[in-house]
Amino acid sequence: MRLWLALRTWLTGAPHALGFSIFCAQVALGIVIFAIFQEFVPNNLGASDGFGGYLLALYGGARFLSETPAGAISDRIERKYALLLGFALMVPALALMGAIQQEWAYLGFSALLGISTAFIWPATYAIGADLYPPGERGKVVGFLNVGQLLGFGLGALVGALLVETVPDSLFIIGIVAVGGALMTGQTGVPAYRRELGMVHEERPPLRSVLSKRLVFLSALILSATIGISSLVPAIRPYGDNVLDISFAQLTVFLIPAVVAGGILYVPSGHLSDRIGRTIPLLLGQFLIIAGAMTAAATTNIFLAAAATAVIFSGHVQQVPALNASMMDLAPESYRGTLIGWSVALSGLGLAVGPALGGAVVDAYDAPMAFQVGAMVAGFTAVLTIAYGLVYGYARPAHPDEAEAEGTPAEG
Template identity: 25%
Template sequence: MATVTPTPSPRRWWALGALVASMLVLGFDLTILNVALPTMAEQLGATTGEQQWMADAYVVVFAALMLPAGLLGDRFGRRRMLITGLGIFLAGSLIGALAGDVTAVIAARAVMGVGGALVMPLALSVLPSLFGPDERGKAVGIISAASALGMPLGPIIGGWLLDRFWWGSVFLVNVPMVAIGVAACVFLLPETRDPSSPKVDTVSTALTATGLGALIYAIIEAPGRGWGDPLILALFAASALLLTGLVLRERRSVRPMLDMSLLAHRGFLLNAVAATLVTFILSGLLFVLPPYLQAVLGHDALGTGVRLLPMMGGLIVAARGAQPVVARFGPRAVVTAGLVVLAFAALLGSRTTAESGYGFTALWLSVAGVGFGFSVVPAMDGALGTLPADRAGSGSGLLMTLRQVGSAIGIALLGSLLAGAFRDRLDVTGLPAQAADTAGESVVAAHLVGGETGSADLLASANSAYVHGMGVVLLVCGAAALVSALLAGAFLPDAPRAETSEAPDMAVAEADARQ
């Protein structure tokens, strides 16, 4: 990627502040909606499937467009496309704040995904034009901290807003942050391009978006329609054909947008699978936990956000402390141990009952956070560390795309598993057919029906059914983590095989910042 050697100037740190604001808002937007979903489900009448789409619309679009968005910045100007991305993100936030129904919220989240796909890679790609090699590591570290800080801030900010304002405030909070970012980019960032970068392949972009969209739609709709429903089977088949077409097209391309040949590197492939699985589990847990904390345990939105901090705290502490442990014991041992800890936490969490209380939840959440941190960061570093220096950029892009796909599938698959288990266990005996159908849509809906009918039995059944469904999800997460730990221990290489250079180091740091 062509770069311009920067002239040291105090302005570059103000410019970094603009990028930090952009990354911070993307960071807390990944988690701010989770704590708002129970409130939105109550006020908009959203089913579990619709809540999954509210969360997944952003992630699916983000994953499909991140690579072509980065190439657009290289070709037409990174500052210009970064400002465009922030503007699109701002428009999506305004649409979400003013939305009056579930469809409008899903559309808003999709628009925000387009903006986020432009902002995320381009915020990192402008750093070489601002900072020399001696300062670049510090700059990437600051952006990494901003992105990491956004995740635990999301539920807290969202909870505080929901306790004082209407649910649209979780979208409206983006407006001042994005406006500051746009103004700072206009006045502080230099324009850079790389005309030699690959052209955006519109066919590959369309195959990615439609293939992922069909897959996610099938997974979310299957519990209600049935896994053998003709539409669901047709969507799975279409997704398989579209994604196979994507792989074949990219493999034949001279300058592929998504470099699938990187998966031939065993170390990259296995570490990428491990990092993707951890993201899959994390996204699923952040989807199923807020309704438990709010509907079952009865905490308000702010209390729910604060009670998610043990997992976030454990994740951040372990992520920051992973490197010394890797230096001492090797990446294979650390990734394997992290996955074992994660499996233990998930299996422990599956023992949660409706009467367990928050203390038990905080315990296994803390352990889960430690497992996440010690598995995902060494896995990402290990994936990129196995690649030659000239493949570090494309490897980083592929790795982050795989992680976003894992996030989308985690929300869809684990959310659908939860919905099916909840509906099967919920006792709606004696309720009218329409009320029974409504109660089966989600634990929030069941509480609303129970409140309207005065049925204490329905409320108790809803809590028990939801905790049962969450336990099933956690058992699946634990089993998946344990299988991954066994595979990591058996097959992961114990040290990077490529030459050490600044390029892969930068790619690793950039990938960390994009978490």
């Protein structure tokens, strides 16, 4: 009861409209990235099992090239408008996928989809950092990622159930979901920066925010993203060749992983606010290693489902910690730029990881791809320990918190 009361109290201040708009957009992304890239493209367009990994690589590469400029744009305008632009760009990407069903054309469409999401995430996280103090940012990231995960999970489930029977309906459902994101963003997300004088403020030079710590954190974000995303191309061949089940059956057995992630996202963010960002990140790597090695070693569907839940739980531990860490280092004047850089690194990881996983699947098999993902997570764990030893394990303090606790201001 006490846990529910605490959760209800916190949810009253959560960014509900922003979270729901992300949920809607993620329904469309779940349909595309999971069902269309991994099942529709190989079966309907005659591509190889590893081709979905190459599509994800182009999607991630486009994000990497676009997200830092997109974040810089969100520093100069209302962040809400950058968010809406990202949603709007998703519509032609989905429409073209439905209209032109050719294997190589999908490479360009996946890049366009990456450009569209490049505007969404810097604006989303910067809004959270603008409107919430440092002591609540991990929880805000967790709340937003609940919407992300549940939306993606619902899209993946709907896609898996319809991709073999009425695949063309998936593109329509995706466009409708993006329309819901647009409407919610327009009506529910505030435009506040001009009123607070943030749009045309003078900014210090960019080099003033660059540091060795930023470089180290960037390496952590890239490595962590490569590790988890390298597992994605292994999912479909793992179900076909190891577990001997259909894509729809495999998706049903992934539901416990999505549920576990949805339950843990907000507590994981709260944990990173209470004990610092580093320990939850390290815990996440250990969970990913354990889950990936278990999946690689088993042919039992129930044990495999439990292993994927452990992998998801590890991912859920690392995401709030990494994103809140970048928020902590980013001053308001460069918040969109640095958060854009952070999610650009995630985009680069989404380019390198699936390409790596797809290549391993094509050259060897799905269990080997799980083992490679576990090795990358092990490398990330070593980096995390080194980061903690150099910079400490506590969350950086912030002047606002000192004032909130009653510390007298100077002057």
